[in-house]
Structures are given as C-alpha cells and as structure tokens.
Amino acid sequence: MRNYRTDMYEGMIAETVTVPGQNGRVINAYFARPLGSGPFPGVVLIHHAPGWDEWYRETTRKFAHHGYLAISPNIYYQFGHGAPEDIAAKVRAAGGVPDDDVVGDIAESLGYLKSLPQSNGKVGVFGTCSGGRQVFLVACRTKGFDAAVDCWGGRVVMSQQELTPKYPVAPIDYTKDLSCPLLGLFGEEDQFPTPQQVAQHEQELKKYGKTYEFHMYPKAGHGFFYYDRSGYRQEQAVDGWNKVFTFFEKYLGAPG
Amino acid sequence: MAGTRCSHSSRNISELLVEHGKTFLVRLTEVKLMCTGIVENTRVSGSGRGPEGWFPLNQASVSYDHPDHTPSERAVIIDFLNVTAGPESRVAVELTPESAKNLVHAILASLSRGEGSEARARDKSSQ
Numbered sequence: 001m002r003n004y005r006t007d008m009y010e011g012m013i014a015e016t017v018t019v020p021g022q023n024g025r026v027i028n029a030y031f032a033r034p035l036g037s038g039p040f041p042g043v044v045l046i047h048h049a050p051g052w053d054e055w056y057r058e059t060t061r062k063f064a065h066h067g068y069l070a071i072s073p074n075i076y077y078q079f080g081h082g083a084p085e086d087i088a089a090k091v092r093a094a095g096g097v098p099d100d101d102v103v104g105d106i107a108e109s110l111g112y113l114k115s116l117p118q119s120n121g122k123v124g125v126f127g128t129c130s131g132g133r134q135v136f137l138v139a140c141r142t143k144g145f146d147a148a149v150d151c152w153g154g155r156v157v158m159s160q161q162e163l164t165p166k167y168p169v170a171p172i173d174y175t176k177d178l179s180c181p182l183l184g185l186f187g188e189e190d191q192f193p194t195p196q197q198v199a200q201h202e203q204e205l206k207k208y209g210k211t212y213e214f215h216m217y218p219k220a221g222h223g224f225f226y227y228d229r230s231g232y233r234q235e236q237a238v239d240g241w242n243k244v245f246t247f248f249e250k251y252l253g254a255p256g
Numbered sequence: 257m258a259g260t261r262c263s264h265s266s267r268n269i270s271e272l273l274v275e276h277g278k279t280f281l282v283r284l285t286e287v288k289l290m291c292t293g294i295v296e297n298t299r300v301s302g303s304g305r306g307p308e309g310w311f312p313l314n315q316a317s318v319s320y321d322h323p324d325h326t327p328s329e330r331a332v333i334i335d336f337l338n339v340t341a342g343p344e345s346r347v348a349v350e351l352t353p354e355s356a357k358n359l360v361h362a363i364l365a366s367l368s369r370g371e372g373s374e375a376r377a378r379d380k381s382s383q
Binding site: 093129 | 337339
C-alpha cells in the first residue's frame, strides 16, 4: 500500500468526462487519475443505490490518491439528470437498472481504462451496496477484470420471487463464471445481505474453486464505510479500506 | 377508533388495514425490488409541495430500504412523485419502521373520522 511521505510530489486531475456505455450510447463518468505517465493500475467504481453521489466522487478521488486510474460511470445516466438523490428516487420507483445495462456500461469503462496510455494493463472493479452486487455480476459476466471488491452487496442470493425481467438471474448462479479474484466485506448485523446469505455465497465460491477472501465484521451493519451515515463504523472501515488496497495491490500491481 | 392516539406500532400494517375492512389506502400497482428491499408503487391523486411550489402528484413510491438521512439501519422511504415531470418533482420522507406504522394508523383513523362524519351528515339531511 502506498506510504505517503511529506517530501513526495502528489497531484491528480479529477473531472467529469463522457465515456462509451452499453449498446453504443455515451454516458458521463467521474474520472480521477494521478498526474504522470504511470504506468498505473485502474479501478472501475460502481456506485450504490443512493446514486452517483458525493461519496462516490470522493471515493473515486481516494483511489486516484492511492495511485489508481479511477473511473465511476453514472449507471443512472439513462434516467436523466438532477440532484443525485432525486435521480436515485426515480430509479428506485422504476425498480432499478437492468442488470444487462450495468454489465454493458461497466465493461465499456473497463475497456476505456485499459485503452489509456498510462494504464499498466490491470483493472479492478469496486462497488458498495447494490454496486457490490453488480461487482460480482460484472466479474462473472465479463472477462478482463483482474480483481473485484464487493462491499456488502445484497441480493447476490435471490429467491425465485425476486427475479424480474430486469434481474432475470440471481448473481450467485453465475459463480462458476467468476473470472477474477474476489474480496468481499460484510457486516455481521446486515440484513441485506444476511450473514447466512454471505455464507451461502461462500459455499458456492468454494464449490467452484474460486479465489476469494470474505471478511465478516462484528458490530457492523450495512454501509459501514459511509462516514456520513449512522451505519459508519470507524474501526471496521479503517481495516476494510486496508484490505481493499492490499487486495488490489496484490492483483493489480503496485499503484503509482 | 375515532380520536384514538394510542400507538399500534407493534402491530403490522396488514392488521391495521384488515381492522378497518377497507381497501381505500393501498392499491398496489407494482411491487419491485431495489438495493435491499421492497418498493411498492401506487397511484395517487393530490398535490405535493416541493422547492418550486405546489405540483400535481400521480404516484407514491414506498420502499423499505437503507435511508439517505435518517439515523436508522432501515426506513420506510416514501417518494410522492409526478412521474411525468422532472426528477425534482418529488416530496420525500424517510420514516423509521415504527413511525411508519404509526402514520398508517393515523391516516386510517383520520379517514375513518372524516368519512364517518360525512356519512352521518348525509343520513341527517335525508331524514
């Protein structure tokens, strides 16, 4: 993990850009990267159900600060523009974004990062909440990611009644296709997913001999990284972030 | 039940609806899933007041999910919407599950009192 020294040069650029999305459309994204020619590993961030919000912008910059080319595509782009929470409400009322659209958008962002001259050729994917679920889905349904981090993604395990045309297959049913190492961070007090669902997912990963690390934090529920919400758990969040950066460094190479 | 202020918070919403024997409040049009829980949409008629003033409402989206603001692990999130207007045409509330049950009871009690007094007035005028 990058150890900052007070005599180090540091600089980054962070801005909104447009990138390719599913089916040839163009979507917007927040892109943060260290200054310099690299080579840098990359991370695609899949934002959570509350929307393409400030926390995700900050987290995108956090990855850039740690030496990654980091991009957070707006997977709610097709729902129009407004305050992030208003767009999130619109998406919520519409029953969410189809899994196929998310997979398509994220695969395009993966290609975008890999095409950059300062890329080291390795790219990971990170997401929390619904974005955590989508991380697993994308890591199973696309090839090219080198590491995946699912933070408390709910509904990886889904009942038949939960399946809809937008969510036609439970992500756990794609486990055999997982194409890269997976890190999962979960809270013991979370109900979405429950510890039992996480254990079920873990059994499936073992069954197919996948490379994974799951960590279940005591005294933590859903969203324990979110410093602006009541579920924030300082000790667990600090440890969790350390695990994220250690995992990415192991599989994506040394950050810039 | 008219005028009752006691809490029914430990009872579920279905019980409250059955108790009133009416279907006026919840007529579900769609049941969908989001990050963690259930989203139920129902058509509504009325008006909501947002930052730009009053606007017509045509949908209420009721979800059980992680709140944006309320310091609670889960909340009942109600978005009163005009789905044909822009995303800013929204009046949002997040309620703890217990207080959401209290709200359901209050709505039912209010309707019961209002509709009861109207019925009595009609009976009186027809005599």
